[in-house]
Every structure is written in structure tokens, then in C-alpha cells.
Amino acid sequence: MTALLEVHDLHVAYGQVEAVRGVSFSLQEGHIGSIIGPNGAGKTTLLASLMGLLPPARGKVCFDGVDVARLDVEARLERGLCLVPEQRELFGDMTVLDNLVLGAYVKKLATAELRLRLDEAYARFPRLAERRDQRADTLSGGERQMLALSRALMSRPRLLMLDEPSLGLAPLIVTEILTEIGHLRSMGLSVLLVEQNARAALKVSSEGHVLEGGQIAISGPAEQLINDDRVRHAYLGGA
Structure with a gap:
């Protein structure tokens, strides 16, 4: 089955600093994927590039089978990509x-x-x-x-990308927001979620990817990542 989103060997740089280095992953239609990792790992840069806000140095971003890596933001919006940035704007x-x-x-x-x-x-x-x-x-x-x-x-949108939707919110509101994000899957919407609350993000996701130093270190089904010792100790507060 062809994925709705396929990212191949994506590199994104700020001047001489390469913030995203050779990232590859895919997302099936109707799935929720989470990108977790430490601050400065390149998560926000990755979403900005997928939306067309930052041009890639190289690599492909295929959306519904079409490489959109050189399309502008409005063209991507018309195709069904949408980003809610961390600042909400x-x-x-x-x-x-x-x-x-x-x-x-x-x-x-x-x-x-x-x-x-x-x-x-x-x-x-x-x-x-x-x-x-x-x-x-x-x-x-x-x-x-x-x-x-x-x-x-x-x-x-066909693909909704969310950058840190729980940032700065009270726990009850975080639960309400993330529950609603989980409900979006039942509507057939695909979601790519960057979230500091790694456990909560993985609980509403189909799959997850750990981004470290601009590269994907671990990928797998969300349930598998929640039970992965490396992920638990680094991002989920231990056991």
C-alpha cells in the first residue's frame, strides 16, 4: 500500500548547520505518527520543511505519490497539507x-x-x-x-502536522487536546505530531520516530516504542 507521506533522505540546513540529516520515514493514510526527541533534535525544522517553510538541501517529500519538495506553502495547502506551528500564529x-x-x-x-x-x-x-x-x-x-x-x-486537510500542541498548557487541557487529536484518526485524517509529552503522544499514535541530532535513531509501532527500554529511560521517565 502506498503511503500518504514518504520522506526520503531529507537534509535541511540553516546556513552551514545541517539541522535535519538524512531523515527517511513514511506515514500511511489515516494513521497518526509521532516525532519525539530532545530539544534541538530538529523536530520543528523537519515539520517546517515538510510544509515548505524551509527548503531542503536535498531529499524527497512525496505526498500522495507526488514529490512536493520544491512546491511553495500555498501549493502544499491546496494539496491537503497543513501545519499548526508551536507559536499557533x-x-x-x-x-x-x-x-x-x-x-x-x-x-x-x-x-x-x-x-x-x-x-x-x-x-x-x-x-x-x-x-x-x-x-x-x-x-x-x-x-x-x-x-x-x-x-x-x-x-x-489530508495531513495535519502539529508542533508541540501541549506546550505551556495545563494537564487537563493537554488531555482534552490530545484526546481530540486521537479522535481525528476516526475521521480518516492523517496526523504527524511533534510533542514534548512523549508518552501521551505515543498513546494516541499508530507509530513513532525518535529524532536525535537531526537523524532518526529509532522507529516502530507506538506500542513497541512505549515498551522499548531505550525510549522509556530517555523520554518516558524510566520504567
């Missing part, structure tokens, strides 16, 4: 509603379809419905993450 002076509507701009939706997708967003996170007329910069950290995730889903 909301429009703070705009309302929750306006941020959500902007998430669907690539699709040029009819009014009825736009309303349907807004209703889905509000059903997913009812707090967004309560705050639909509030400015995004007045939201709590958890609400901002809910909005960032929901805005990305407005375009109905």
Missing part, C-alpha cells in the same frame, strides 16, 4: 469566528458548507462557540490551541 486582533473563516480561505467554500464546518468546530470545542465574538488575543492558552487546531481543520 493566530490573528490576535481578529475574533475567533474570523480566525476560523480564514482557515477555510484556500477552499473558497459556499456559504452553506462554511457554516457546516463552523458548526463542526464549535461542536468539537464548545468553548470556541462561547467565545466566537472574542478577539483571539484575549483567549487562554488552551483556548488558543483549540482555535489553532480548529482553524487548521477548516480546510479539511
Whole structure:
């Protein structure tokens, strides 16, 4: 079966510093894959390159059988890739509603379809419905993450990439966000997740990859990684 995403020998550099070095992995459609590893391992750089924000020095990024490594961000969005960055990058002076509507701009939706997708967003996170007329910069950290995730889903991406969605959030909100990410799989959505909370990420994932020094050190089914002694001691707090 052909993977939805196939990354082959990807190298990404900042000037003379090679942050991603020869990374290769794949993700099947409808699966959730996690990228875990220490700070500075190249995880954020990897997602930025997959989205087209950083050009690769060499390597292939095949999405649905097409090499998109030289396509710009908008072309990748149109094909169904979407990234929620660590900073969330909301429009703070705009309302929750306006941020959500902007998430669907690539699709040029009819009014009825736009309303349907807004209703889905509000059903997913009812707090967004309560705050639909509030400015995004007045939201709590958890609400901002809910909005960032929901805005990305407005375009109905085929592959959603999330960079540290739990960063800076209270434990209960982290659970809510990661539970919702797990539910996305039942909708047929593919997710690539970079997450500091390695155990929680692997619990909602099909497979995982440990990135160290810009290279993949360990890959395997998520359940296997949770029970791998090397992964447990390095990233999961021991036994």
C-alpha cells in the first residue's frame, strides 16, 4: 500500500548547520505518527520543511505519490497539507469566528458548507462557540490551541502536522487536546505530531520516530516504542 507521506533522505540546513540529516520515514493514510526527541533534535525544522517553510538541501517529500519538495506553502495547502506551528500564529486582533473563516480561505467554500464546518468546530470545542465574538488575543492558552487546531481543520486537510500542541498548557487541557487529536484518526485524517509529552503522544499514535541530532535513531509501532527500554529511560521517565 502506498503511503500518504514518504520522506526520503531529507537534509535541511540553516546556513552551514545541517539541522535535519538524512531523515527517511513514511506515514500511511489515516494513521497518526509521532516525532519525539530532545530539544534541538530538529523536530520543528523537519515539520517546517515538510510544509515548505524551509527548503531542503536535498531529499524527497512525496505526498500522495507526488514529490512536493520544491512546491511553495500555498501549493502544499491546496494539496491537503497543513501545519499548526508551536507559536499557533493566530490573528490576535481578529475574533475567533474570523480566525476560523480564514482557515477555510484556500477552499473558497459556499456559504452553506462554511457554516457546516463552523458548526463542526464549535461542536468539537464548545468553548470556541462561547467565545466566537472574542478577539483571539484575549483567549487562554488552551483556548488558543483549540482555535489553532480548529482553524487548521477548516480546510479539511489530508495531513495535519502539529508542533508541540501541549506546550505551556495545563494537564487537563493537554488531555482534552490530545484526546481530540486521537479522535481525528476516526475521521480518516492523517496526523504527524511533534510533542514534548512523549508518552501521551505515543498513546494516541499508530507509530513513532525518535529524532536525535537531526537523524532518526529509532522507529516502530507506538506500542513497541512505549515498551522499548531505550525510549522509556530517555523520554518516558524510566520504567
